[in-house]
Amino acid sequence: MLTLGVDIGSLTAKGILFDGNQIVExxxxxxxxxxxxxxxxxxxALMEKAGIVDTDIKNIVATGYGRNNVEKADKAVSEIICHGxxxxxxxxxxxxxxxxxxxxxxVIVLDVSGKVSNFVMNDKCAAGTGRFLDVMARxxxxxxxxxxxxxxxxxxxxxxxxxCTVFAESEIISLVAKGEKREDITSGIHWSIARRxxxxxxxxxxxxxxxxxxGVALNVGVIDTLEQILETKIETSALSQYGGAxxxxxxxxxx
Amino acid sequence: xxxxxxxxxxxKKIMRRYYTQAKYAHLFGKKxxxxxxxxxxxPLIAMNIIPVYPENHGAMIGASKMGGKLSEFAEGxxxxxxxxxxxxxxxxxxxxxxxxxxxxxxxxxxxxxxxxICGTVLKWYEIQARKFNVPLFIYDTPFVxxxxxxxxxxxxxxxxxxxxxFLERVTGKKFNHKRMKKVWxxxxxxxxxxxxxxxxxxxxxxxxxxxxAFFHLALIVTLRGKKTVVRYYQLLLKELKERTEQDVGxxxxxxxxxxxxxxxxxxxxxxxxxxxxxxxxxLVADTYTQAWCGVIDYIDENDYMSSLGEAYTRxxxxxxxxxxxxxxxxxxxxxxxxGLVMHSNRSCKPYSFGQYDIQNxxxxxxxxxxxxEADMTDxxxxxxxxxxxxxxxxxxxxxxKKN
Numbered sequence: 001m002l003t004l005g006v007d008i009g010s011l012t013a014k015g016i017l018f019d020g021n022q023i024v025e026x027x028x029x030x031x032x033x034x035x036x037x038x039x040x041x042x043x044x045a046l047m048e049k050a051g052i053v054d055t056d057i058k059n060i061v062a063t064g065y066g067r068n069n070v071e072k073a074d075k076a077v078s079e080i081i082c083h084g085x086x087x088x089x090x091x092x093x094x095x096x097x098x099x100x101x102x103x104x105x106x107v108i109v110l111d112v113s114g115k116v117s118n119f120v121m122n123d124k125c126a127a128g129t130g131r132f133l134d135v136m137a138r139x140x141x142x143x144x145x146x147x148x149x150x151x152x153x154x155x156x157x158x159x160x161x162x163x164c165t166v167f168a169e170s171e172i173i174s175l176v177a178k179g180e181k182r183e184d185i186t187s188g189i190h191w192s193i194a195r196r197x198x199x200x201x202x203x204x205x206x207x208x209x210x211x212x213x214x215g216v217a218l219n220v221g222v223i224d225t226l227e228q229i230l231e232t233k234i235e236t237s238a239l240s241q242y243g244g245a246x247x248x249x250x251x252x253x254x255x
Numbered sequence: 256x257x258x259x260x261x262x263x264x265x266x267k268k269i270m271r272r273y274y275t276q277a278k279y280a281h282l283f284g285k286k287x288x289x290x291x292x293x294x295x296x297x298p299l300i301a302m303n304i305i306p307v308y309p310e311n312h313g314a315m316i317g318a319s320k321m322g323g324k325l326s327e328f329a330e331g332x333x334x335x336x337x338x339x340x341x342x343x344x345x346x347x348x349x350x351x352x353x354x355x356x357x358x359x360x361x362x363x364x365x366x367x368x369x370x371x372i373c374g375t376v377l378k379w380y381e382i383q384a385r386k387f388n389v390p391l392f393i394y395d396t397p398f399v400x401x402x403x404x405x406x407x408x409x410x411x412x413x414x415x416x417x418x419x420x421f422l423e424r425v426t427g428k429k430f431n432h433k434r435m436k437k438v439w440x441x442x443x444x445x446x447x448x449x450x451x452x453x454x455x456x457x458x459x460x461x462x463x464x465x466x467x468a469f470f471h472l473a474l475i476v477t478l479r480g481k482k483t484v485v486r487y488y489q490l491l492l493k494e495l496k497e498r499t500e501q502d503v504g505x506x507x508x509x510x511x512x513x514x515x516x517x518x519x520x521x522x523x524x525x526x527x528x529x530x531x532x533x534x535x536x537x538l539v540a541d542t543y544t545q546a547w548c549g550v551i552d553y554i555d556e557n558d559y560m561s562s563l564g565e566a567y568t569r570x571x572x573x574x575x576x577x578x579x580x581x582x583x584x585x586x587x588x589x590x591x592x593x594g595l596v597m598h599s600n601r602s603c604k605p606y607s608f609g610q611y612d613i614q615n616x617x618x619x620x621x622x623x624x625x626x627x628e629a630d631m632t633d634x635x636x637x638x639x640x641x642x643x644x645x646x647x648x649x650x651x652x653x654x655x656k657k658n
Contacts, residue, residue: 077651081651104641104644119649121644121648205618
């Protein structure tokens with residue numbers, strides 16, 4: 001019997017189909033302005049891709065910001081528990097998880113059995129979130145995929161002193177006007193977000209080994225700066241972006 | 256579910272009468288004093304002066320969801336966004352008369368300010384003293400970093416004397432020591448009763464939640480020292496004891512017990528209460544309402560002249576972080592809680608400042624802590640979906656831990 005995990009984030013929707021032992025199918029799409037419609041589309045697309053029908057799915061668990069808008073879901077669970085479960089499945093030895101989401105960034109500490117023992121989320125400000133990177137990439141006229149690699153090329157990271165997304169953007173415009181190198185500014189942006197995240201990790205008390213979950217795990221610039229600040233390796237998996245959805249699918253199997 | 260406490264009705268009546276009396280005080284030849292929530296109120300009651308609390312008014316402004324609007328007006332006058340929303344609400348209301356109480360608070364004849372709760376009140380009361388052109392007494396309580404020293408004791412005891420002289424000057428009457436003796440005893444008695452009320456929540460399931468405590472607190476804040484308060488809390492205690500005897504819980508099928516830190520989020524009481532109840536969680540205790548019975552041990556019921564100062568200096572907000580953490584540890588054990596919810600209150604810096612340190616000091620207890628960012632009255636500082644995500648995640652973690 002199959003279970004489905006749906007993660008409706010503020011930017012992307014992710015789905016994982018799980019058969020009790022392994023991942024059968026995955027799907028990712030932008031959410032757009034209507035998360036309810038996005039979830040319907042996601043479930044439909046995923047079923048088509050796997051060649052299955054409604055009745056093949058035993059349970060659906062939804063997570064992410066739009067978790068309460070998924071009509072077909074049997075249960076809604078917060079991202080914290082789902083990322084914990086998802087990462088524990090992919091990388092069972094991991095004790096600390098960093099997830100930088102569109103609206104929320106969080107650090108989760110797991111106990112040895114994979115249960116969440118503590119977590120911390122960003123304050124109300126958007127400075128340490130995925131949205132920050134999005135806005136900054138746009139300000140630098142760079143595709144988000146190229147943003148991390150560009151940061152790695154910076155030799156003298158620019159100083160971004162503002163912790164506010166809106167003000168940091170205008171700070172960047174003035175750095176551009178001053179003629180600072182694009183890769184240095186980009187590197188500075190990555191240091192800025194990594195410092196914010198690292199302080200959250202320290203606040204909670206880091207337990208190694210550490211992994212990153214969520215879409216920002218694909219950004220090599222963030223991983224690199226975080227590794228330097230935290231002085232530890234940060235592991236990722238090819239399925240990092242699906243961490244929340246996978247956790248939801250695993251939860252669905254337990255219902 | 257247990258539903259509303261029956262005593263609530265009586266409480267509302269008492270509060271209504273209190274505010275009506277304050278409004279028409281001058282008709283009865285009585286004076287009105289505005290006083291800070293942690294200020295020594297007993298001498299006022301002994302002198303037949305009606306105490307009025309801008310902070311209690313602030314809570315009402317918050318509960319009526321007027322906090323954001325009133326704060327905005329004050330910001331338009333030049334007050335910073337970061338200034339306490341109780342202060343901004345009071346300053347605005349005294350100008351525009353907007354208030355959940357028709358006409359706003361009655362005009363003061365004198366002001367009494369104690370900085371045992373924060374530093375903001377000094378400027379706030381100075382502003383109002385200038386505005387209303389009335390005398391202001393400042394009861395200055397030194398911060399108790401680690402211990403209450405002999406120097407501190409002498410310093411505050413001298414102020415108790417000055418305070419009495421100030422009241423004699425303002426009223427033109429001799430201070431009534433005989434009456435003060437009675438008031439002091441009644442005040443202590445109501446603190447003991449309030450303590451007993453809060454301690455009924457040790458019972459599983461708890462007959463009340465912190466949301467009830469936030470509401471029933473108003474009397475010990477405003478009228479301690481009066482017989483009405485003693486009688487009311489006796490009534491409330493009786494009702495709560497009936498609930499514990501019959502194992503009636505305030506939250507249906509209470510499974511998880513939580514401790515709350517800081518002031519309430521007045522404009523989201525119902526939402527929060529339903530949110531936690533939905534997770535079968537009862538907020539069984541809080542550091543805020545406990546503050547009104549936290550100094551019982553320092554009070555000598557026969558000697559107000561030399562124990563009033565100490566009692567008002569050693570309150571929860573006027574002690575070091577280590578001591579605050581000790582108090583929280585005590586409550587965690589006493590009320591057998593599964594988690595701590597800390598409201599990081601934009602308005603109240605002295606309450607919110609040490610929260611991360613306290614969290615670190617609690618690490619050995621392995622107690623999950625949730626920090627919720629909001630404000631006691633300014634709804635502009637609150638984001639529902641962010642709060643919801645955090646509360647859900649916190650409760651799921653506690654469930655995972657416990658089961």
